Amino acid sequence: MTNQSARPVARSFPVAAGALRPRESGPKLTVGFILTRKFTLCAFANFVDVLRLAADEGDRSRPIMCRWSVLSDTMDAVTSSSGVSVQPHERLGDPAKFDYIAVIGGLADGLENVSHAYKQYLHRASDAGVPLIGVCTGAFVLHRAGLLDGYKCCVSWFHHRDFLEQFDGLNPVSNQIFVVDRDRLTCSGGASSAHLAAHLVEKHIGRSQANKSLHIMIIDQALQADKPQPGLPLSLSTDNPIVLRALLIMQQHIDMPISVAEIARRMGNSKRQLERHFRTALDTSPQAAFMGLRLSLARHMLENSDKSVSMISVECGFCDSSHLSRMFRRRYGCPPQAVRGGVVPGGFPDEVAMG
Numbered sequence: 001m002t003n004q005s006a007r008p009v010a011r012s013f014p015v016a017a018g019a020l021r022p023r024e025s026g027p028k029l030t031v032g033f034i035l036t037r038k039f040t041l042c043a044f045a046n047f048v049d050v051l052r053l054a055a056d057e058g059d060r061s062r063p064i065m066c067r068w069s070v071l072s073d074t075m076d077a078v079t080s081s082s083g084v085s086v087q088p089h090e091r092l093g094d095p096a097k098f099d100y101i102a103v104i105g106g107l108a109d110g111l112e113n114v115s116h117a118y119k120q121y122l123h124r125a126s127d128a129g130v131p132l133i134g135v136c137t138g139a140f141v142l143h144r145a146g147l148l149d150g151y152k153c154c155v156s157w158f159h160h161r162d163f164l165e166q167f168d169g170l171n172p173v174s175n176q177i178f179v180v181d182r183d184r185l186t187c188s189g190g191a192s193s194a195h196l197a198a199h200l201v202e203k204h205i206g207r208s209q210a211n212k213s214l215h216i217m218i219i220d221q222a223l224q225a226d227k228p229q230p231g232l233p234l235s236l237s238t239d240n241p242i243v244l245r246a247l248l249i250m251q252q253h254i255d256m257p258i259s260v261a262e263i264a265r266r267m268g269n270s271k272r273q274l275e276r277h278f279r280t281a282l283d284t285s286p287q288a289a290f291m292g293l294r295l296s297l298a299r300h301m302l303e304n305s306d307k308s309v310s311m312i313s314v315e316c317g318f319c320d321s322s323h324l325s326r327m328f329r330r331r332y333g334c335p336p337q338a339v340r341g342g343v344v345p346g347g348f349p350d351e352v353a354m355g
Contacts, residue, residue, distance in 0.1 A: 027067040030097065030100075031066075031068045031100045032069055033047075033101075034103045038109065041084055046194035046197070050217070051066040052066070070086060073092050081107045092118070099131070100200065102135060102138070105189075118141075119145045129183070132183065134153065139153045139154065142186075154178050156190075194217060194219060195219075198213060243282065249267070250290045254297060254315075260290075294316045297315075298318075298328065
């Protein structure tokens with residue numbers, strides 16, 4: 001990946017005083033990036049591309065309104081979790097030359113060798129009033145350096161349990177795409193890094209430039225910080241890490257459902273333990289939650305595709321269309337065909353016991 005060297009805000013938190021420092025000339029927004037070993041390439045690329053597209057008129061990518069640079073203590077190429085390497089642009093220097101310093105994390109085992117030089121640099125940035133950004137597991141790096149004490153931080157719901165196990169005394173937020181708490185900005189990674197970058201562009205350059213970047217990237221609109229993280233139906237929203245992981249496994253086996261006992265085995269839990277967690281967190285059973293995921297997907301496909309009921313039943317893990325129709329009627333009070341026909345008696349209840 002080549003580059004050219006050169007705030008959606010949680011409403012309860014004020015924007016950092018140092019985040020909008022006046023500048024007489026030059027770029028209006030500058031970001032220095034620190035990449036951890038096995039960093040997530042898409043999170044980094046989404047962030048950088050929003051800056052790149054906002055930095056110039058049209059799509060010429062000149063770093064005029066924005067400047068970004070990958071920083072390093074050794075200048076060695078950094079390999080991402082996908083195997084693609086990125087060559088840093090400059091050595092660690094004066095962090096005050098940037099408006100933000102962003103740490104891009106990735107796989108957990110890539111965080112073990114973050115050098116002392118990086119940690120010192122992050123502390124110098126903090127002391128200079130430069131806001132710090134943790135993207136994906138970059139929040140882990142900031143916390144290990146003692147730079148998130150007393151702050152709220154955003155963590156992907158998939159890493160919520162890892163965070164709790166490694167860091168006592170911190171309350172990670174895993175039900176929104178990013179969090180801004182004073183001079184700390186944290187993001188769940190993936191596509192949400194584009195929305196965090198767009199927030200910064202809007203604050204420093206303007207809403208039109210932020211929207212332009214997202215539109216070119218085929219993203220409809222900027223999402224606010226408190227937008228729920230994607231991946232789970234809102235009706236199954238929970239902070240319980242065991243339940244979240246079980247739901248992820250269920251989503252990965254929608255078309256060929258596996259047993260609750262097998263899900264528990266893969267997680268290292270007993271079936272009874274898993275059932276107890278589901279009952280406490282969602283007041284339902286794992287079996288019912290799994291059926292709810294499959295029926296929710298079937299309803300979405302009925303409303304948004306031309307696929308036949310038979311095809312949808314196969315893709316959602318039902319034996320046949322009769323099985324889907326029976327379970328669909330039990331939950332929604334009407335047959336699947338009513339969705340296509342627009343005959344939906346009483347509408348669709350959002351919270352109906354799943355069986």
